[in-house]
Amino acid sequence: xxxxxxxxxxxxxxxxxxxxxxxxxxxxxxxxxxxxxxxxxxxxxxxxxxxxxxxxxxxxxxxxxxxxxxxxxxxxxxxxxxxxxxxxxxxxxxxxxxxxxxxxxxxxxxxxxxxxxxxxxxxxxxxxxxxxxxxxxxxxxxxxxxxxxxxxxxxxxxxxxxxxxxxxxxxxxxxxxxxxxxxxxxxxxxxxxxxxxxxxxxxxxxxxxxxxxxxxxxxxxxxxxxxxxxxxxxxxxxxxxxxxxxxxxxxxxxxxxxxxxxxxxxxxxxxxxxxxxxxxxxxxxxxxxxxxxxxxxxxxxxxxxxxxxxxxxxxxxxxxxxxxxxxxxxxxxxxxxxxxxxxxxxxxxxxxxxxxxxxxxxxxxxxxxxxxxxxxxxxxxxxxxxxxxxxxxxxxxxxxxxxxxxxxxxxxxxxxxxxxxxxxxxxxxxxxxxxxxxxxxxxxxxxxxxxxxxxxxxxxxxx
Amino acid sequence: xxxxxxxxxxxxxxxxxxxxxxxxxxxxxxxxxxxxxxxxxxxxxxxxxxxxxxxxxxxxxxxxxxxxxxxxxxxxxxxxxxxxxxxxxxxxxxxxxxxxxxxxxxxxxxxxxxxxxxxxxxxxxxxxxxxxxxxxxxxxxxxxxxxxxxxxxxxxxxxxxxxxxxxxxxxxxxxxxxxxxxxxxxxxxxxxxxxxxxxxxxxxxxxxxxxxxxxxxxxxxxxxxxxxxxxxxxxxxxxxxxxxxxxxxxxxxxxxxxxxxxxxxxxxxxxxxxxxxxxxxxxxxxxxxxxxxxxxxxxxxxxxxxxxxxxxxxxxxxxxxxxxxxxxxxxxxxxxxxxxxxxxxxxxxxxxxxxxxxxxxxxxxxxxxxxxxxxxxxxxxxxxxxxxxxxxxxxxxxxxxxxxxxxxxxxxxxxxxxxxxxxxxxxxxxxxxxxxxxxxxxxxxxxxxxxxxxxxxxxxxxx
Numbered sequence: 057x058x059x060x061x062x063x064x065x066x067x068x069x070x071x072x073x074x075x076x077x078x079x080x081x082x083x084x085x086x087x088x089x090x091x092x093x094x095x096x097x098x099x100x101x102x103x104x105x106x107x108x109x110x111x112x113x114x115x116x117x118x119x120x121x122x123x124x125x126x127x128x129x130x131x132x133x134x135x136x137x138x139x140x141x142x143x144x145x146x147x148x149x150x151x152x153x154x155x156x157x158x159x160x161x162x163x164x165x166x167x168x169x170x171x172x173x174x175x176x177x178x179x180x181x182x183x184x185x186x187x188x189x190x191x192x193x194x195x196x197x198x199x200x201x202x203x204x205x206x207x208x209x210x211x212x213x214x215x216x217x218x219x220x221x222x223x224x225x226x227x228x229x230x231x232x233x234x235x236x237x238x239x240x241x242x243x244x245x246x247x248x249x250x251x252x253x254x255x256x257x258x259x260x261x262x263x264x265x266x267x268x269x270x271x272x273x274x275x276x277x278x279x280x281x282x283x284x285x286x287x288x289x290x291x292x293x294x295x296x297x298x299x300x301x302x303x304x305x306x307x308x309x310x311x312x313x314x315x316x317x318x319x320x321x322x323x324x325x326x327x328x329x330x331x332x333x334x335x336x337x338x339x340x341x342x343x344x345x346x347x348x349x350x351x352x353x354x355x356x357x358x359x360x361x362x363x364x365x366x367x368x369x370x371x372x373x374x375x376x377x378x379x380x381x382x383x384x385x386x387x388x389x390x391x392x393x394x395x396x397x398x399x400x401x402x403x404x405x406x407x408x409x410x411x412x413x414x415x416x417x418x419x420x421x422x423x424x425x426x427x428x429x430x431x432x433x434x435x436x437x438x439x440x441x442x443x444x445x446x447x448x449x450x451x452x453x454x455x456x457x458x459x460x461x462x463x464x465x466x467x468x469x470x471x472x473x474x475x476x477x478x479x480x481x482x483x484x485x486x487x488x489x490x491x492x493x494x495x496x497x498x499x500x501x502x503x504x505x506x507x508x509x510x511x512x513x514x515x516x517x518x519x
Numbered sequence: 520x521x522x523x524x525x526x527x528x529x530x531x532x533x534x535x536x537x538x539x540x541x542x543x544x545x546x547x548x549x550x551x552x553x554x555x556x557x558x559x560x561x562x563x564x565x566x567x568x569x570x571x572x573x574x575x576x577x578x579x580x581x582x583x584x585x586x587x588x589x590x591x592x593x594x595x596x597x598x599x600x601x602x603x604x605x606x607x608x609x610x611x612x613x614x615x616x617x618x619x620x621x622x623x624x625x626x627x628x629x630x631x632x633x634x635x636x637x638x639x640x641x642x643x644x645x646x647x648x649x650x651x652x653x654x655x656x657x658x659x660x661x662x663x664x665x666x667x668x669x670x671x672x673x674x675x676x677x678x679x680x681x682x683x684x685x686x687x688x689x690x691x692x693x694x695x696x697x698x699x700x701x702x703x704x705x706x707x708x709x710x711x712x713x714x715x716x717x718x719x720x721x722x723x724x725x726x727x728x729x730x731x732x733x734x735x736x737x738x739x740x741x742x743x744x745x746x747x748x749x750x751x752x753x754x755x756x757x758x759x760x761x762x763x764x765x766x767x768x769x770x771x772x773x774x775x776x777x778x779x780x781x782x783x784x785x786x787x788x789x790x791x792x793x794x795x796x797x798x799x800x801x802x803x804x805x806x807x808x809x810x811x812x813x814x815x816x817x818x819x820x821x822x823x824x825x826x827x828x829x830x831x832x833x834x835x836x837x838x839x840x841x842x843x844x845x846x847x848x849x850x851x852x853x854x855x856x857x858x859x860x861x862x863x864x865x866x867x868x869x870x871x872x873x874x875x876x877x878x879x880x881x882x883x884x885x886x887x888x889x890x891x892x893x894x895x896x897x898x899x900x901x902x903x904x905x906x907x908x909x910x911x912x913x914x915x916x917x918x919x920x921x922x923x924x925x926x927x928x929x930x931x932x933x934x935x936x937x938x939x940x941x942x943x944x945x946x947x948x949x950x951x952x953x954x955x956x957x958x959x960x961x962x963x964x965x966x967x968x969x970x971x972x973x974x975x976x977x978x979x980x981x982x
Contacts, residue, residue, distance in 0.1 A: 241899075242867075242898055249682070301736075344806075347806060402707060404626075469702055471704045475708050476708060
């Protein structure tokens with residue numbers, strides 16, 4: 057990152073007039089908004105604004121539009137493909153002060169929130185109601201950011217991703233207009249589905265300023281477990297058969313032997329065998345969970361599962377899933393100072409065993425350290441290829457491996473990103489995955505953001 | 520309908536050269552493609568084509584584009600808002616010969632089909648696999664048409680609508696280009712969600728030529744029942760409490776006393792009491808279904824449910840759900856020769872009792888016959904306001920009632936159409952429901968169909 061000077065002085069002066077201390081051009085604030093969690097080159101915004109309401113976002117957008125200034129919506133910076141890096145400078149719109157839970161409709165199983173609310177903050181607020189919000193990426197991301205990247209996590213196999221859990225949005229468009237994309241009704245056939253267009257649009261079509269989210273009742277009974285397998289193929293085959301049998305698993309996570317070593321290093325209390333593991337959770341009634349557990353054990357034992365450890369107490373379950381959610385950071389313990397080049401393959405479940413087999417072979421050939429974890433009930437798995445960011449050759453080898461792994465997913469009828477999104481990091485795969493559909497995406501981008509001011513350089517290029 | 524002459528002679532001559540007998544300008548064929556099931560004025564297409572492949576649809580679209588000729592995709596004509604009426608003439612693309620089930624992936628719980636396959640034909644094909652496709656509007660609609668209108672039906676409360684059950688589409692664009700909107704992977708964050716943009720676009724953005732659909736395993740145990748209630752409010756309160764308790768009802772249908780009378784007239788074997796009814800179905804394991812049934816009965820009995828009739832045998836269940844699926848036709852038995860002006864309110868479930876109470880009051884005030892049925896687990900209910908189509912005053916009163924009922928849904932935070940779509944019949948409500956979001960829809964329409972050739976006059980107007 058060069059120490060580029062702050063541009064857009066007239067706009068910044070105009071915004072400062074009414075935002076006061078809620079606009080910053082200070083070096084440290086700009087630096088915090090120059091990067092995300094990914095291995096991607098940072099770039100400074102010219103200024104960072106901290107709006108507190110939809111009206112303020114609208115006014116900021118209208119001003120940026122008038123001054124032809126690029127904008128990047130910013131949640132908490134936990135994206136993994138350079139999503140929030142202001143590649144062309146401009147204004148970073150930090151939503152952290154838009155962190156109010158506006159409405160909880162217990163009867164309708166939904167909540168209306170501002171975009172800066174984090175997933176943990178929402179669940180904290182919901183605890184007393186007996187309801188829960190289920191989408192859980194590793195980071196304690198903001199809900200606006202999660203909608204923007206179409207995030208998922210460990211519960212998606214049972215409860216869906218942000219695609220299924222966002223009922224409606226309020227969005228500020230590139231020119232400052234404010235729209236609502238839907239109602240709180242559970243279904244609708246009234247016109248084009250704008251909600252799903254903005255979910256996953258990564259800030260390139262508008263700024264999400266309000267979300268209506270689906271909630272679920274907390275199950276009567278929850279039971280979690282870990283077990284290990286003689287080899288990774290046996291773990292994968294267990295999952296495939298369980299899913300195909302219609303077992304309503306709430307969570308089913310695969311962690312390979314390399315990842316398990318990282319987790320034991322990161323958290324020595326964990327002390328789990330360094331063999332391929334499944335982390336599982338079962339939700340239902342007392343009787344239902346018992347049935348599920350028995351059915352799962354019958355399948356898993358055919359494939360040599362061993363060392364079941366059950367966690368039925370809340371604190372034990374919390375510890376277990378905290379360990380899983382910290383997998384990305386734990387992976388880095390395998391090589392302190394390293395950063396991860398992350399992959400996000402997702403394939404039809406019938407192709408999962410083949411995809412993982414080929415991926416593991418490629419890691420071995422490349423001679424790199426790359427722990428594997430996966431939301432395997434969805435056919436989704438990640439590598440975190442550990443690299444020394446100063447070692448250009450190693451970085452190049454890691455990127456080549458990531459590319460090969462992504463193409464295996466495409467060859468097997470899958471996608472290069474199950475849940476992380478495109479950002480700038482995966483744009484090179486867009487044509488390979490989508491063919492001419494990319495041109496339709498570009499047409500939509502042009503229609504909604506003709507000046508290319510909304511997070512430019514992400515998802516699709518327009519001229 | 521006037522006896523307008525066939526236009527677009529040069530285009531039709533060009534298409535006839537290679538389509539041969541699979542293009543028709545005959546009066547009876549054109550007449551069959553001039554209307555749908557709705558109370559909407561018919562209009563003739565200039566010609567009807569019967570393509571058999573994506574390549575043929577692409578070639579037809581390219582020719583229509585070159586000749587600036589409007590096109591209307593046509594499934595089976597069971598839409599209810601004038602969707603398939605060629606308001607500006609042109610070419611009706613009848614997909615009935617694109618009726619092949621291309622792939623069934625039992626392991627991945629999905630199927631790939633052509634758009635002319637009907638929902639019943641798909642389930643017939645699936646029977647031996649133990650899998651099922653769950654979306655079931657009343658008519659035996661085509662799957663292409665169901666995707667285009669974002670249809671649902673009686674199973675949506677448990678298994679979702681077409682929104683949740685279409686995984687990917689192949690679409691021919693206005694100029695003949697062919698795109699794929701996604702892969703068979705269960706989730707993806709790779710760019711804009713084009714699948715959901717085309718689901719519900721009613722043929723105004725492209726022609727659906729292939730669908731990848733989600734399947735479910737047939738449950739181990741199915742149990743269906745009917746029961747009746749002292750008044751409609753009691754039936755609705757039962758449903759609300761059951762949904763809020765998290766009971767995973769597979770089907771829960773409300774039929775008011777007027778509708779029950781129609782059903783008994785339409786099918787005298789049915790012989791059910793002419794009181795407000797719920798038709799129910801429970802899916803799960805043996806033990807799971809038993810638990811669900813018991814929980815439901817506990818709730819229903821608080822509200823005075825009586826006359827439970829259980830159907831556990833397949834043929835009894837089939838009879839029951841056939842009766843429900845024929846509700847639209849049964850309603851017409853109440854007044855032979857009448858046609859239905861249909862409403863499609865959908866509200867948050869907390870507002871359902873209020874919506875139905877106000878709707879029933881309005882029917883009484885209007886002095887019209889309007890049986891009420893509903894997929895009440897989703898908050899969705901229909902009136903079929905019976906009118907003599909020759910009686911202009913009565914038609915006007917029915918439309919005024921429909922408008923008032925639709926506005927009640929909007930007042931209560933809902934939508935004017937839960938599952939039927941906009942077509943031409945509900946365009947007047949678009950701005951009331953969506954506000955300025957309609958402008959964004961129009962921007963998208965302009966971007967994808969700048970010449971306004973795709974089913975013009977439906978969903979959104981562009982200049």
